[in-house]
Amino acid sequence: xxxxxxxxxxxxxxxxxxxxxxxxxxxxxxxxxxxxxxxxxxxxxxxxxxxxxxxxxxxxxxxxxxxxxxxxxxxxxxxxxxxxxxxxxxxxxxxxxxxxxxxxxxxxxxxxxxxxxxxxxxxxxxxxxxxxxxxxxxxxxxxxxxxxxxxxxxxxxxxxxxxxxxxxxxxxxxxxxxxxxxxxxxxxxxxxxxxxxxxxxxxxxxxxxxxxxxxxxxxxxxxxxxxxxxxxxxxxxxxxxxxxxxxxxxxxxxxxxxxxxxxxxxxxxxxxxxxx
Amino acid sequence: xxxxxxxxxxxxxxxxxxxxxxxxxxxxxxxxxxxxxxxxxxxxxxxxxxxxxxxxxxxxxxxxxxxxxxxxxxxxxxxxxxxxxxxxxxxxxxxxxxxxxxxxxxxxxxxxxxxxxxxxxxxxxxxxxxxxxxxxxxxxxxxxxxxxxxxxxxxxxxxxxxxxxxxxxxxxxxxxxxxxxxxxxxxxxxxxxxxxxxxxxxxxxxxxxxxxxxxxxxxxxxxxxxxxxxxxxxxxxxxxxxxxxxxxxxxxxxxxxxxxxxxxxxxxxxxxxxxxxxxxxxxxxxxxxxxxxxxxxxxxxxxxxxxxxxxxxxxxxx
Numbered sequence: 001x002x003x004x005x006x007x008x009x010x011x012x013x014x015x016x017x018x019x020x021x022x023x024x025x026x027x028x029x030x031x032x033x034x035x036x037x038x039x040x041x042x043x044x045x046x047x048x049x050x051x052x053x054x055x056x057x058x059x060x061x062x063x064x065x066x067x068x069x070x071x072x073x074x075x076x077x078x079x080x081x082x083x084x085x086x087x088x089x090x091x092x093x094x095x096x097x098x099x100x101x102x103x104x105x106x107x108x109x110x111x112x113x114x115x116x117x118x119x120x121x122x123x124x125x126x127x128x129x130x131x132x133x134x135x136x137x138x139x140x141x142x143x144x145x146x147x148x149x150x151x152x153x154x155x156x157x158x159x160x161x162x163x164x165x166x167x168x169x170x171x172x173x174x175x176x177x178x179x180x181x182x183x184x185x186x187x188x189x190x191x192x193x194x195x196x197x198x199x200x201x202x203x204x205x206x207x208x209x210x211x212x213x214x215x216x217x218x219x220x221x222x223x224x225x226x227x228x229x230x231x232x233x234x235x236x237x238x239x240x241x242x243x244x245x246x247x248x249x250x251x252x253x254x255x256x257x258x259x260x261x262x263x264x265x266x267x268x269x270x271x272x273x274x275x276x
Numbered sequence: 277x278x279x280x281x282x283x284x285x286x287x288x289x290x291x292x293x294x295x296x297x298x299x300x301x302x303x304x305x306x307x308x309x310x311x312x313x314x315x316x317x318x319x320x321x322x323x324x325x326x327x328x329x330x331x332x333x334x335x336x337x338x339x340x341x342x343x344x345x346x347x348x349x350x351x352x353x354x355x356x357x358x359x360x361x362x363x364x365x366x367x368x369x370x371x372x373x374x375x376x377x378x379x380x381x382x383x384x385x386x387x388x389x390x391x392x393x394x395x396x397x398x399x400x401x402x403x404x405x406x407x408x409x410x411x412x413x414x415x416x417x418x419x420x421x422x423x424x425x426x427x428x429x430x431x432x433x434x435x436x437x438x439x440x441x442x443x444x445x446x447x448x449x450x451x452x453x454x455x456x457x458x459x460x461x462x463x464x465x466x467x468x469x470x471x472x473x474x475x476x477x478x479x480x481x482x483x484x485x486x487x488x489x490x491x492x493x494x495x496x497x498x499x500x501x502x503x504x505x506x507x508x509x510x511x512x513x514x515x516x517x518x519x520x521x522x523x524x525x526x527x528x529x530x531x532x533x534x535x536x537x538x539x540x541x542x543x544x545x546x547x548x549x550x551x552x553x554x555x556x557x558x559x560x561x562x563x564x565x566x567x568x569x570x571x572x573x574x575x576x577x578x579x580x581x582x583x584x585x586x587x588x589x590x591x592x593x594x
Contacts, residue, residue: 002511009396011401011402014331014396014399014402015402015405016399017396018396018402018405018406018408018409019405020410021393021396021412021413022408022409022412024470025409025412025413025415025416026412026415028416028419028424028427028431028470029415029419031427031430031431031438032423032427032430033331033456035430043436044436045436046435046436047441047444048436048437048438048441048442049401066570079431085323089319090320091318092315092316092317092319092320093317093319093320093321095316096313096316096317097317099308100308100313100316101548102310102313102364108317108321108402111324114583115324115328116527117413117523117530117580117583118531118533118576119530119531119551119552119555119572119575119576119579120531120533120552120577121533121555121556121559121572121575122332122335122551122573122575123328123331123335123409124556124559125335125338125555125565125568125569125572126331126332126334126335126338126569127331128559128560129334129338129565130331130334132285145327146327148323148324148327148408149324149327149328152320152323153324180312181308181312181316182312182315206418209420210420210421210422210534212295212420212421212422212533212534212537212538213533213537213552213556215477217556217560218299221584227422227423227534227555230423230426230538231422231426231537231538234426234429234538241430242370244426244430245426245427245430248420248423248426248427251420251422251423252418252419252420252423255418255419255420256414256415256418256419258416258418259414259417259418260411260414262419263410263411263414266414266417266418266478267475267479267482268482270417270475270524271479271517271520271524274278
């Protein structure tokens with residue numbers, strides 16, 4: 001007699017379930033790419049077409065006529081510079097959290113991590129007013145700075161872990177040699193922490209690249225990022241579905257490549273602060 | 277082991293004519309001057325204070341004023357007036373209610389499905405297919421949230437959407453997913469489940485791999501029931517992951533903006549207007565910065581209280 005809760009489902013059932021998971025995860029992505037290759041006429045067919053004459057005109061149009069190209073460049077500049085700042089400021093702080101004892105360390109850690117929890121709208125309101133009074137709306141530097149509010153914590157979180165995993169004996173030996181803390185950090189620990197730095201850089205890049213609300217509120221034309229640009233296609237009555245999906249594909253593909261590269265660390269990065 | 281090492285190090289230190297290692301370690305820590313610590317930490321703390329804390333204080337100041345961007349001439353101090361308005365405003369609490377309704381429906385589904393997927397992937401065998409499935413799980417959670425919303429608009433469209441076409445194949449009539457309030461709300465929940473179930477699955481899978489092999493194998497010899505193994509052997513190792521999912525999904529639902537904004541703009545009516553969308557509308561489309569700031573401060577307080585509460589419940593030992 002078989003127990004109703006016997007351990008493994010049969011092999012065939014497993015294959016079916018796995019196939020269902022894969023299709024379920026990938027289908028929307030497939031549909032996005034498919035729609036991006038449809039002319040407006042095909043995109044507005046009912047029921048939707050699965051087989052049609054492929055056109056790349058959506059891509060050439062959004063890139064060269066609709067400023068999506070420039071918005072992608074904006075996104076790239078902002079994501080790269082904010083990531084560089086986050087590493088520059090975050091790595092030393094992470095080293096201090098991993099190596100030094102001081103009062104208020106727990107409170108400081110909690111504050112860093114709380115930044116992850118706060119809704120961006122809470123900061124978007126005052127930031128808008130401040131930036132507006134300085135006449136700095138629609139500039140790259142504003143987004144670069146405000147993106148540090150979530151990139152700095154993620155760099156600190158991942159790198160503190162990484163520095164903790166470097167054996168203390170290494171820097172104790174260096175201290176005996178008379179090396180300063182700064183030198184130990186720069187020439188000894190930083191190279192050893194390279195994997196952590198790389199992973200946190202990938203995260204910082206992905207978060208900045210994906211961000212929408214701040215970009216929507218703080219940019220108009222000059223510094224408009226790609227997600228904000230994609231949203232601006234949604235105005236008006238006849239929606240250009242092909243163009244919207246072409247822009248979406250251009251935004252998503254680099255992120256997915258990065259995410260797959262860092263897929264082993266993805267969980268660690270996304271559960272930041274919530275797992276000890 | 278530790279003791280042996282200490283003895284060895286003490287001996288080495290004494291040979292050099294120095295102090296014993298244990299004492300040396302303490303001095304070592306203290307020897308880092310306060311100035312050095314400040315040099316390492318200062319820039320990051322200063323930056324976060326300047327961009328993360330100062331604006332918050334400014335938001336609290338704004339929330340005490342009648343501050344409408346279209347009627348700046350009327351700007352004046354009204355004390356807690358905006359807060360009184362928030363607390364008595366049914367629109368605010370309805371948005372809050374929708375946000376928590378979404379959380380309460382989506383989260384258990386994400387946890388249950390995620391657990392099922394994790395257990396399936398944790399089974400031995402079918403290596404290639406499982407690697408493929410694990411990589412596929414990365415795609416939804418990596419997809420730009422705004423794009424997920426845009427994609428939702430395309431796929432759930434009444435006339436041109438593929439979802440209605442697929443439902444048609446199994447004999448279900450076309451549904452106006454984004455046009456009817458209740459369906460629109462169901463759709464954003466479904467879409468949230470699509471994007472974040474993989475996250476739960478990967479977190480639980482990571483938890484399952486921390487169960488020592490010997491223990492799990494011994495348990496499997498004892499019983500054939502996967503439920504017994506899950507409850508008595510695997511669950512303790514899954515608690516940290518479960519906690520993380522609970523805390524982060526709560527925070528992320530309170531933050532939820534991009535996907536819903538790009539898919540429904542909060543509509544039809546206000547049926548999908550979650551709390552972050554409401555505050556964005558009041559602040560940037562009604563231009564009532566004072567009221568929006570008060571709403572944001574209330575949201576911030578709720579967020580902090582909830583995360584403190586979670587931390588107190590789950591990390592009691594800290």
